[in-house]
Amino acid sequence: MQTLPGFRDFYPDDCARRNYILTQWREVARRYGFVEYDGPVLEPMELYEKKSGGELVGQLFDFDDKGKRHVAMRPEMTPTLARMVAARERDFKKPLKWFCVPQFFRYEKQQRGRLREFYQLNCDIIGEPLPAADAELTAVLIDMLRGLGLTENDFVVRLSSRTAWQQFFAQAGGKPEDEYEFFQVVDKAERAPAEKTDELLRKFGLTAQAVLDFMHSKTPTAELVPVLEGLNARGLGAFVEIDYAIVRGLAYYTGVVFEVFDRSKNERALAGGGRYDKLLSLMSDGKVDLPALGFGMGDVVLANLINDTPAAAAQRDAWLKDERACDVYVIIAQEERRSDALALVQQLRDAGQRVDFPLTAAKVGKQFQTAELLGATRAVLVGEEWPQVKVKTLATRAEVLVPSAELVSTLGR
């Protein structure tokens, strides 16, 4: 039996590498004052039909449960977040800075950087309309990646603005109800042939050239200036660029939008997000009307980039080594000392040490080999020296004799 397509087994090494990313995400989020929340993995289907108008429903893992409820594995967090905020909005001081590290499920064809199951950090700020929030969100995003050993040479945040395109469209005489269709054309303008774009834009009285000229202008709009200032003040200016080619696919973005790309261009987007000031109101049927912004960052593309960035991979490997399963391996050189050894094992574990030992009789050489394999930093040899034991530092091969009663305090240092 193999795993379902797009799903992963996490062997201990894989699990440790995954946890490295999740741990860094949580640490940096907390450093920025974000608090963690979570919701159900399984949700009623209607929750997702409401927001997207059914377009994304084909990419859901959905089924009928035994109570005949139509349910779906969660493909994203925003609907759940909207429900949670709407239900208890008054309980929380604004702005809310919430994060979540959910596992998502999307029925898509897998390829590099895209599976059917993945983890995605979600950070959202709710209840703050001013650009200071956009700068703070972008800053935490940058520091997430810096914390994983990536630099401005490895990735770039491309900042853009839906507002800027709205104004561009309005000045050309476009109507607000045509905005989304226009955004879709803009989104594809760089990839599509100019003639095709011209044809699609004709009804709006626009040309491909006009759109591309604006797209490639690097002048920040009034909305983006304070965001850039906020990042420059933090010393993070080198990580961002203005790029109006970023539009984002979905309809609900209202202001600043951004995507993060690796400089090598080998990967899909590392993260994406932006402001969605109307969405909470839409999803709560007007119960709460709070401005909001957020981003999502998946583990799959990120892990690829770390693998292919030597400095980041080295930092991860150092972390993994530090997380190894075992501090002390207790070697039982004489089986008649096994119960004495077990007493020591228990004392060390009570003192918080990570301790392992052979469950069955084995040669001393084999036991050292196991200690080595488990990444133990020290071995404690229990045998003919009793009531003393030998403490050996495996890296230096240095041995000292220690009375067994003093072992815990000796190793505690």
Place this chain on the structure above:
RNA sequence: GUGGCCAUAGCUCAAUGGUAGAGCUCCAGAUUGUGGUUCUGGUUGUUGCGGGUUCGAGUCCCGUUGGCCACCCCA
């Protein structure tokens, strides 16, 4: 959802249509109280699965499942 390439030992890969192999890993020993090196020996396969062509198929053909890549999409 559409199209292209691929599938051989735990891993990386060999094998003109003619006896399925190598390296690494793993296990054991050299070494009965001392580990990463070294040496010796050993285990491991319905060649993804199901059909077909052939005297004979890992190899050719059809189907199927899975993987990789591009497009589509990307909450």
